Amino acid sequence: MQDLIIRSVADGDFPEQKELLRALGYDLAISSIAENVREIRARGGEVFVAHRNGRLVGCVAAIIDVRLGGGICGEIVSLVVAESERGLGVGKRLVQLAEQWLGQSVGVIRVRANATREGAHQFYEAGGYQLEKIQKVYKKRL
């Protein structure tokens, strides 16, 4: 098995990233992915991808969030590893890089995982994350 290459996302990654994000439940146009990456970077964040054998096998975004009460916090979002590559340490390597990146500007990192994603809960606990609270999320379209 070839080594993993983990780096910042580049424009040529978007078509494969589109497929990965679909596995997370997001059906995005490539132009929307490009726009979202631009916006994440404009706000001090970064998007990382993992490649093996020339194939994109995982991605994660590291973003900065600010709350009036909670202050500045790093957040790990949109983490997904291709099904055939799960359990091989790809997610761990992506999160380590996101943590390194965020560690330059924040002291705490948060992650939100859907209550149904039990595998993700165990993954984050294995990585040293502790459950803080369970929430309901509401949305209103404007």
Ligand SMILES: CC(C)(COP(=O)(O)OP(=O)(O)OC[C@H]1O[C@@H](n2cnc3c(N)ncnc32)[C@H](O)[C@@H]1OP(=O)(O)O)[C@@H](O)C(=O)NCCC(=O)NCCS
């Ligand atoms: C969650 C996910 C990103 C984990 O990635 P992965 O590459 O399979 O995980 P790794 O192989 O790096 O595992 C790292 C550690 O987490 C543990 N772990 C990973 N998945 C696990 C699972 N389903 N159940 C129990 N433990 C798990 C591993 O045992 C490993 O522990 P160790 O470091 O003590 O050996 C991947 O399963 C995935 O893409 N799931 C679907 C999308 C998703 O849920 N994303 C998270 C959104 S919040």
